[in-house]
Amino acid sequence: MGRGMSDILAIIPAFNEEGAVGKVVEEIRRLRPAVDVVVIDDGSTDETADVARKAGARVISLPFNLGIGGAVQTGFKYATEKGYDVAVQVDGDGQHRPDQIPILLDALRQEGIDVVIGSRFLSSGGYTTSLVRRIGVHVFVLVNSILLKRRITDNTSGFRAYNRKAIEFLAEHYPYDYPEPESVIILGRNGFRLAEVPVLMREREHGRSSISAFWSMYYMIKVLLAIFMTLFKKYR
Amino acid sequence: MEFRLQLFSILVGVVLLGIIFQLMRKNRLLEQYSLLWIASAVILIVMAVWQDVWVKISSMIGILYPPSTLFLVAIICGMVIALHFSVVISGLKRQNNKLAQEMGLLRGEMESLKREKGIEQESAE
Numbered sequence: 041m042g043r044g045m046s047d048i049l050a051i052i053p054a055f056n057e058e059g060a061v062g063k064v065v066e067e068i069r070r071l072r073p074a075v076d077v078v079v080i081d082d083g084s085t086d087e088t089a090d091v092a093r094k095a096g097a098r099v100i101s102l103p104f105n106l107g108i109g110g111a112v113q114t115g116f117k118y119a120t121e122k123g124y125d126v127a128v129q130v131d132g133d134g135q136h137r138p139d140q141i142p143i144l145l146d147a148l149r150q151e152g153i154d155v156v157i158g159s160r161f162l163s164s165g166g167y168t169t170s171l172v173r174r175i176g177v178h179v180f181v182l183v184n185s186i187l188l189k190r191r192i193t194d195n196t197s198g199f200r201a202y203n204r205k206a207i208e209f210l211a212e213h214y215p216y217d218y219p220e221p222e223s224v225i226i227l228g229r230n231g232f233r234l235a236e237v238p239v240l241m242r243e244r245e246h247g248r249s250s251i252s253a254f255w256s257m258y259y260m261i262k263v264l265l266a267i268f269m270t271l272f273k274k275y276r
Numbered sequence: 277m278e279f280r281l282q283l284f285s286i287l288v289g290v291v292l293l294g295i296i297f298q299l300m301r302k303n304r305l306l307e308q309y310s311l312l313w314i315a316s317a318v319i320l321i322v323m324a325v326w327q328d329v330w331v332k333i334s335s336m337i338g339i340l341y342p343p344s345t346l347f348l349v350a351i352i353c354g355m356v357i358a359l360h361f362s363v364v365i366s367g368l369k370r371q372n373n374k375l376a377q378e379m380g381l382l383r384g385e386m387e388s389l390k391r392e393k394g395i396e397q398e399s400a401e
Contacts, residue, residue, distance in 0.1 A: 080380070098384065098388070100380045100381060100384045104376060110376070114380055117377060118384075121381070
């Protein structure tokens, strides 16, 4: 697939987001400097791929649903193949505001920063969330503080920017499901320098969060186990 | 030990071996996945034939009712096989993931090549 003009690639994972993904793509394409956009259609059964293509994105359609981790990793593989210097990960459901992307990119330009995480909790953006989720958020902050010896406030945020080094690493090692908190640890423990900047996010416009109340417990246990295991794995 | 239990255990082991052999012969079971099953069936038969050995083992590890050693060994065999399958499934999932990603990337590449060359896309409609 031919490359676009930019050195920056926006990776948008989307599973049945026909109602939201078009607007996300259009807003990103209005940014200056220009950013190329690839939508990873994660086995959608609706018109996600067509909507994204019409909005001007390149579309990679996966043959079936891999989940967020497999979809985002496909984006890293694409970026690696096409030689992009910078990747920005933006959710296809519209909760990440494209007008906040320059904030991430500015932070990434700082000396020695490999990954920038957009945080809801560093800003006063009035982000509401359930009690279970708030507890989960604090658990991740605690665990990551212990393991990385530094504080990352928004470990579940998928609104991130990566440099070339991080892109190539994650093309190999991005986790499968519920990848966000785990990837923070993997990156941190493999010598990548992380930065966190405050960003504004929207409430979800379409559909519900992929994590309902019942699955919150499973999510927590699975992610904590995965994080625990990263301490004993080798990443080459 | 009861002679009937001995006979029954041997029978089960032999039938299991027969089923495994048939599956392998018809290429429905790969040799590498049959090894654990064969081992389980053989262990079952061996235990049933040389019962005095495992009666001794039973008292050694503190099992008062020797036939339950037979069940214990059968359960352990089943668990080892199940664990083995979990490992196999994890490997398959990894490969499956990679295949799906490669396929998506290649399909994208192909579509854009077609577009560049101006070839009409064959549509399934």
